[in-house]
Amino acid sequence: MKLRSLLFVPGDRPERFAKAAASGADALILDLEDSVAPEKKPEARAAIAAWLKDGRSVPCFVRINPLGSGETRADLEAILPAAPDGLILPKAEGAPSVRALIDLVGGTTPPILPIASETPAAVFQLSTYGEVADHLAGLTWGAEDLPAAIGATSSRNEDGSYTAPYEMVRALTLFGAHAATVAAIETVYPNIADTDGLAAYVARGRRDGFTGMMAIHPAQVATINAGFSPSEAEISHAHAVVEAFAANPGAGALKLDGKMIDRPHLNQARKVLAQVEG
DSSP states (O other), rough: OOOSSSEEETTTTTTGGHHHHTOOOOOOEESTTTOOOOGGGHHHHHHHHHHHHTTTSOEEEEEEEOTSSOOHHHHHHHGGGGOOOOOETTOSSSSSHHHHHHHHHOOOOOEEEETTTHHHHHHHTOOGOOOOOOOOEEOOOOHHHHHHHHHHSSOOOTTSSHHHHHHHHHHHHHHHHHHSOEEEEOOOOOOTTTTHHHHHHHHHHHHHOOOOOEEESGGGHHHHHHHHOOOOOHHHHHHHHHHHHHHHHTEEEEETTTEEEEHHHHHHHHHHHHHHHO
């Protein structure tokens, strides 16, 4: 499943589902957690189940409520019969949380995408996701719940960049995802009107090793998709690297366009081409 862009849609706003599906997002995240008021959760469950059963045109994940919230079982009972393409698990705390969700499902579990940084304890579990990698669609993080959990005034500097503690958490999530060999999904960019800022944020995420990103508005999707797709120049260079090593199968390092390339460059080239072919 290609996951460059995952677009959040409140579960109690079914009139937005079709527009979201037409946005070009690789997947939707139909939300039952933060964007839905407690009294509207039953309505949201029914709306999501109806949409999933009606024949979705794009993969749909459902963000359920956290384990221990008292809402999770009702979420699962409502949506699992409609076969969502994946589950977003908020407030996840490593492999134990994933196993707990699998036990709660009690049967075939859709791929799980944990939001892996929303509690202090979660930060110390980021290395454990490899134990349950077969059940994961990827790994992502968030920069809002954690500061609230520890009494921080913000996760961001005045220019919008993350403060040091949250840069650390972002990096640990990134490496936790790659250690588990699953997709590393960047968190949302909250300023919908700041298109230049979004483009820079996407470019930074891809540069650092994230493979996709969550969105909060359809207007963000095209920028995210473009930013997490290889350019024509990157594709051409990747082909050249692969062809150079194919022509010299015993070589550990080669010269290409006046620059040295070695096996890590070959691995990266294959990943670029896999994105295109996938």
